[in-house]
Amino acid sequence: MEQPSRVYLTHCAAKKDEALQGTGRRVLPDVLYTARPTQRFMTHCREQGVRWAIFSDHYGVWFSDEEREWYGDDVGDPNRVTDLKFRELVKDFDERLGKWDEIYFYYNPGRVHPLYRRLLKETKLRNRIEEITHLWDIV
Numbered sequence: 001m002e003q004p005s006r007v008y009l010t011h012c013a014a015k016k017d018e019a020l021q022g023t024g025r026r027v028l029p030d031v032l033y034t035a036r037p038t039q040r041f042m043t044h045c046r047e048q049g050v051r052w053a054i055f056s057d058h059y060g061v062w063f064s065d066e067e068r069e070w071y072g073d074d075v076g077d078p079n080r081v082t083d084l085k086f087r088e089l090v091k092d093f094d095e096r097l098g099k100w101d102e103i104y105f106y107y108n109p110g111r112v113h114p115l116y117r118r119l120l121k122e123t124k125l126r127n128r129i130e131e132i133t134h135l136w137d138i139v
Contacts, residue, residue, distance in 0.1 A: 006102040008045055008138050009053040009061070011116050013038040014073060026067035029054045041106055044135045053096075055105075057081055057115070060092030078115040086115070094124045103129045106138065 013035035020027060030042040033054065042064070045052035053063045058076035062068060073080075081089070097103055103125060107116065120129055132138070 005051075005100045006104065007051045007053060007097065007100045008041075008104045008106060008132075009055055009097075010038065010041045010106040011078075011113070012054050012056040012058075012062075012076065014077070016070060020070035021072070022070075024069060026069055028067055029056075029062050029064060032068070032070060037108060040135060041138075044138055048138050050138060055089075055093065055116070055119070057089070060089050061096040063096075078113040081115055086118070090119060090122055093119060097125055101128065104132050104138070105129055106132050106135070109133050 013033050015035035015038075016032050017027075017034050020032065030039070030046075033039065033042070038054070042052065042054075045064070051064070053061050056062045056071075056076060057078050058071045059068055105116075105120060120126060120131065123129070
């Protein structure tokens with residue numbers, strides 16, 4: 001019997017490698033995002049050998065093996081996401097994660113932005129999502 005497919009994701013972080021700004025260089029998410037909690041998530045996922053992604057306010061779902069350019073808070077700030085952009089992000093979320101049976105969304109409950117709460121509520125995939133708040137839940 002085939003194992004269910006599983007993916008882990010967390011939200012993006014404002015803290016990025018500033019040395020990449022304006023270079024046009026495309027990098028993996030674990031190179032761009034430098035915030036400690038995000039780095040801990042990515043490192044733990046690699047150590048566990050699981051499939052993972054970042055939910056970016058700018059790019060949408062960004063898998064660990066995809067390269068993208070640096071972006072700033074002017075385009076990737078959850079407080080600046082318009083309703084139109086939010087609908088685009090939800091559509092991207094649903095399309096890019098639709099093939100997964102189990103979706104685990106990792107976050108710090110004391111610091112999760114309302115945008116991510118809204119995303120988890122409005123996605124068509126909400127019945128497949130389990131919210132997790134500890135790295136040890138990533139296995």
